[in-house]
Amino acid sequence: xxxxxxxxxxxxxxxxxxxxxxxxxxxxxxxxxxxxxxxxxxxxxxxxxxxxxxxxxxxxxxxxxxxxxxxxxxxxxxxxxxxxxxxxxxxxxxxxxxxxxxxxxxxxxxxxxxxxxxxxxxxxxxxxxxxxxxxxxxxxxxxxxxxxxxxxxxxxxxxxxxxxxxxxxxxxxxxxxxxxxxxxxxxxxxxxxxxxxxxxxxxxxxxxxxxxxxxxxxxxxxxxxxxxxxxxxxxxxxxxxxxxxxxxxxxxxxxxxxxxxxxxxxxxxxxxxxxxxxxxxxxxxxxxxxxxxxxxxxxxxxxxxxxxxxxxxxxxxxxxxxxxxxxxxxxxxxxxxxxx
Numbered sequence: 001x002x003x004x005x006x007x008x009x010x011x012x013x014x015x016x017x018x019x020x021x022x023x024x025x026x027x028x029x030x031x032x033x034x035x036x037x038x039x040x041x042x043x044x045x046x047x048x049x050x051x052x053x054x055x056x057x058x059x060x061x062x063x064x065x066x067x068x069x070x071x072x073x074x075x076x077x078x079x080x081x082x083x084x085x086x087x088x089x090x091x092x093x094x095x096x097x098x099x100x101x102x103x104x105x106x107x108x109x110x111x112x113x114x115x116x117x118x119x120x121x122x123x124x125x126x127x128x129x130x131x132x133x134x135x136x137x138x139x140x141x142x143x144x145x146x147x148x149x150x151x152x153x154x155x156x157x158x159x160x161x162x163x164x165x166x167x168x169x170x171x172x173x174x175x176x177x178x179x180x181x182x183x184x185x186x187x188x189x190x191x192x193x194x195x196x197x198x199x200x201x202x203x204x205x206x207x208x209x210x211x212x213x214x215x216x217x218x219x220x221x222x223x224x225x226x227x228x229x230x231x232x233x234x235x236x237x238x239x240x241x242x243x244x245x246x247x248x249x250x251x252x253x254x255x256x257x258x259x260x261x262x263x264x265x266x267x268x269x270x271x272x273x274x275x276x277x278x279x280x281x282x283x284x285x286x287x288x289x290x291x292x293x294x295x296x297x298x299x300x301x302x303x304x305x306x307x308x309x310x311x312x313x314x315x316x317x318x319x320x321x322x323x324x325x326x327x328x329x330x331x332x333x334x335x336x337x338x339x340x
Contacts, residue, residue: 035278036265037103037140038300039071040292041223041285042078051317052290068096070309071296073103073140075223075283080107080145083122084129093136103140104133105173105221105281112163113146123166130170140281141219142167143198145175148208152180157189164193173198173221173281179207190216196277197221199264201257203229213260220264220277224249224257224295226286246288249295251302251320258302294318 043063049055053066067074078084084106096102109126111118118126133139144163150156164172174190175198190197196219199212203226226247265280282299284292293314298321301308307326315321315329322329 034101036261036280036282036303037071037073037101038282038296038303039073039075039284040067040287040296041075041283042287043067043074044078045287047289048287048293050313052293052311052314054313062095064092064095065098066311067293068099068102070293070311071300072099072101073105073281073283075143075281075285076104076106079126079129080110083109083125084132086128086132089129089132089136093133093138096138102138103279103281104138105141105143105283106130106133106139107143107145108167113144113150116159134170140171140279141173141196141221142170143173143175143221143223145198146177148177150176151178152176152183152186161189164195168193171219172196173217173219175200175221175223177202177209179209182209182212187214187216194218198223199260201225201227203227205229211256211260213263215264215277218278220261220280222257222261222264222280222282224282224284224286224292226291227253243288245286246291247286248291248318249286249298251298254295254299254302258299261299261303290314290317294321297321298324 045052048063053061053063064074076084092104096104106129109118109122111122112126130139130142144167160174164174172194173196177200187197194217196217197212197214198221199214200209200222201211201224202208204210226245226249228244228247261280261282264277282296284296284299286292286295293311297308297310301324307324309327310321310325312330315325316331
């Protein structure tokens with residue numbers, strides 16, 4: 001990766017900016033209920049080795065098991081690229097079995113959202129993996145993520161309605177990125193079908209949908225993508241997907257989202273009466289070098305009003321975690337470590 005792109009991302013790996021080092025996330029006194037789950041998107045990233053995960057892994061080490069010791073949810077992103085294999089899903093259920101609160105959320109295969117339409121055999125393949133997670137009572141939501149190019153048109157509305165009907169037996173959440181969807185009729189459309197709306201943080205460029213705090217169903221959902229304005233819509237072939245998600249939120253950038261998340265989890269009034277999200281999932285998708293893991297831990301501390309358990313390796317790369325760590329470091333760092 002070019003050095004200029006790495007430097008443009010907020011927050012160097014060691015300690016962040018001076019303002020970040022001076023200010024820790026504000027700890028609020030009233031913790032949220034057990035229906036809030038916060039965690040990262042994905043777990044299998046080569047650049048997490050030695051940063052999130054120990055460089056030398058003990059026998060039997062598995063990334064999902066490791067993360068389930070710190071988080072109550074992981075969003076599965078491999079399901080976006082191909083259907084999940086049932087045997088893998090069975091193994092994942094075993095890997096997270098020590099955390100009774102743990103849930104997976106999973107993205108729908110892109111063949112239904114970016115390359116439509118997926119046929120009956122495609123649907124059958126998708127269901128095979130999802131059904132294993134659902135039978136194990138670990139499937140929190142299925143995320144239907146559309147690209148920015150998916151505008152609100154009559155044709156797209158009809159397609160979406162058909163897709164929601166096809167997969168309506170799962171707990172569904174819809175993510176759209178174009179501002180044409182940010183209208184009352186669309187939220188009513190989701191509410192009538194019991195489908196959640198995904199509130200996102202993304203670079204707001206042109207007609208990009210802006211941050212929201214909407215609840216349309218029993219599931220509240222938030223995804224934080226980062227704010228890399230320089231790479232979000234880039235067509236530079238030298239840039240990778242990692243460039244897009246190379247962003248570390250500062251505490252002051254997380255605080256407004258903490259307010260929205262609290263609102264999602266609280267009783268709210270709709271045209272159909274007062275409701276409350278049964279489950280709220282917050283996913284940090286800024287995965288480059290574990291930055292989403294850092295921000296997920298900070299949000300947990302901020303929203304639950306307490307210090308949190310922090311991965312030992314990660315705290316040596318992001319010194320701001322010392323302010324929210326519930327336990328002392330096993331191996332204190334005496335001298336600053338170089339940025340990664």
